[in-house]
Amino acid sequence: MSESDDRGGSRAARGPIEPGRRRLLGSMGAVAGAALIPAGVRAAPTSSPVRSARARHTLVFLNPGHFHAGLTLKHRHPDIADDVHVYAQDGPDVDIFLRMVDSFNTRAEAPTGWFTHIYRGPDYLARLRADRAGDIVIVAGRNDEKMTSIRALHDDGFHVLGDKPWLIDASELPLLAEPATTPPLAMDIMTERHEVMTRVQKGLADMPDVFGEMAGDDDHPAVFLRGVHHLYKIVNGRPLVRPPWFFDTAVQGEGITDVTTHLVDLAQWFVGGDAALDYERDVDLRGARQWPTVVPPDIFSRITGLDRYPDAIAAAVRDGQLEYLCNARIDYRLRGVPVRIDSLWNLAVPEGGGDTHHAIVRGTRAELVIDQGPDTGHRTRLTIRPVAGGARYDAVVRSAESRLQHDFPGLAIDRDGDVYRVGVPGRLRTSHEAHFGAVLAQFLGYVENGRWPASLGPDLVTKYTLLARAKQISVRA
Numbered sequence: 001m002s003e004s005d006d007r008g009g010s011r012a013a014r015g016p017i018e019p020g021r022r023r024l025l026g027s028m029g030a031v032a033g034a035a036l037i038p039a040g041v042r043a044a045p046t047s048s049p050v051r052s053a054r055a056r057h058t059l060v061f062l063n064p065g066h067f068h069a070g071l072t073l074k075h076r077h078p079d080i081a082d083d084v085h086v087y088a089q090d091g092p093d094v095d096i097f098l099r100m101v102d103s104f105n106t107r108a109e110a111p112t113g114w115f116t117h118i119y120r121g122p123d124y125l126a127r128l129r130a131d132r133a134g135d136i137v138i139v140a141g142r143n144d145e146k147m148t149s150i151r152a153l154h155d156d157g158f159h160v161l162g163d164k165p166w167l168i169d170a171s172e173l174p175l176l177a178e179p180a181t182t183p184p185l186a187m188d189i190m191t192e193r194h195e196v197m198t199r200v201q202k203g204l205a206d207m208p209d210v211f212g213e214m215a216g217d218d219d220h221p222a223v224f225l226r227g228v229h230h231l232y233k234i235v236n237g238r239p240l241v242r243p244p245w246f247f248d249t250a251v252q253g254e255g256i257t258d259v260t261t262h263l264v265d266l267a268q269w270f271v272g273g274d275a276a277l278d279y280e281r282d283v284d285l286r287g288a289r290q291w292p293t294v295v296p297p298d299i300f301s302r303i304t305g306l307d308r309y310p311d312a313i314a315a316a317v318r319d320g321q322l323e324y325l326c327n328a329r330i331d332y333r334l335r336g337v338p339v340r341i342d343s344l345w346n347l348a349v350p351e352g353g354g355d356t357h358h359a360i361v362r363g364t365r366a367e368l369v370i371d372q373g374p375d376t377g378h379r380t381r382l383t384i385r386p387v388a389g390g391a392r393y394d395a396v397v398r399s400a401e402s403r404l405q406h407d408f409p410g411l412a413i414d415r416d417g418d419v420y421r422v423g424v425p426g427r428l429r430t431s432h433e434a435h436f437g438a439v440l441a442q443f444l445g446y447v448e449n450g451r452w453p454a455s456l457g458p459d460l461v462t463k464y465t466l467l468a469r470a471k472q473i474s475v476r477a
Contacts, residue, residue, distance in 0.1 A: 055081040058134030065093035065141030068163045070100035071436040082113050085133040090120040129156050144251045147172040154179035160186040161443050164261040168253030170468040181457035190265045191435035196428050197380035201368050205361050209396045212364030214337045221338035225263040228356040232303050232348040244304050248312050255326035256290050257467045260343040264463050271334045276458035279465040284333040288470040291477035292323035293345045330470045354378045384420040
């Protein structure tokens with residue numbers, strides 16, 4: 001067994017490794033092209049890592065194939081052991097994951113100290129279940145096998161934190177209820193509830209004197225959420241390399257079952273409250289449609305590193321270009337409240353740009369609008385648009401500003417003509433990448449307490465049932 005040094009060469013593993021800059025066995029070797037860990041062989045540590053005295057939990061990663069898996073390790077957590085166990089199919093997916101974690105270990109500012117134990121082999125799920133190297137399993141990879149894996153892990157008594165989407169087809173729905181609604185805890189990674197302006201928007205929507213009650217119709221829904229993502233983007237300071245299967249809708253899922261999950265989750269947060277949702281009782285699905293983004297060969301190559309489209313997606317190639325079915329719209333009513341979800345994918349992030357977000361929540365007293373795009377410097381901006389302004393409403397806004405200080409110290413609401421702009425100090429703003437750590441911390445809190453919101457499981461079942469049914473009825477352009 002060998003370990004790569006900072007120059008990408010190979011040397012024998014030896015001696016204690018400096019805390020906070022531990023080399024990940026196999027990760028740098030993968031960069032250099034050296035097969036340091038044969039399939040079916042687990043990497044062993046060369047020294048005992050320094051563990052947190054508080055660490056109560058050990059993370060295990062199942063076949064990490066999405067960059068979200070790595071982002072859960074961007075920062076250390078005192079309740080998590082530095083030992084990280086990885087069970088994966090041998091190949092580039094796990095190598096990319098290890099390179100990302102290695103970058104966290106070796107960065108100059110606040111480096112992590114993860115110490116990986118790696119098993120590579122086709123029986124990775126069976127070995128994980130047999131070894132029981134930790135108590136919490138992170139699942140973030142191929143979507144076509146995710147629901148089956150989550151159900152098996154939950155049945156074995158593991159806590160599971162699973163990236164979205166858990167399922168991509170209605171045939172998987174029978175597997176969902178048991179892990180979602182019974183112990184041990186199984187939860188999906190929903191990051192958008194941790195964005196500060198979205199939290200403020202929710203806080204204002206919960207103030208009847210500011211917002212009133214939900215108001216809208218099918219043409220102007222009470223909740224309208226639109227997200228624009230990019231196939232080629234920068235993550236952790238580097239161009240994101242996506243696995244080829246990301247473009248195979250039989251594996252990744254169609255657009256209507258993917259990032260729409262986040263938007264449906266936000267709608268449930270705004271409308272559902274603390275009372276658990278039930279799909280049959282609370283959801284009236286009105287319509288759904290999907291359409292493709294055309295991915296030319298050169299862009300596909302830049303994103304995946306491949307020089308041609310693989311055979312698995314040949315059926316989606318027309319006139320020499322991939323038609324990737326990734327865009328979606330869903331119209332429905334949630335407890336009678338009209339909701340519209342738009343999820344769009346563009347090819348590449350424009351220079352100086354990023355993903356964009358637009359969220360309108362319409363009430364009888366005000367509209368609460370979040371914009372994030374070029375005109376906001378790609379930072380979320382929250383605006384209050386009162387139905388009827390004047391001195392009385394101005395006093396209500398001043399009161400709201402005061403009431404929000406406890407959760408958002410330094411928040412300010414300034415009048416700008418007929419609207420109000422909400423501002424928060426920079427220290428309250430966190431990046432999208434940081435939200436994964438926030439989700440993990442929330443999950444750990446639930447596990448530690450042995451309690452979590454009663455609505456968590458039923459809401460998750462409602463969310464994925466809606467997405468699966470929307471796929472079934474979707475009109476495809």
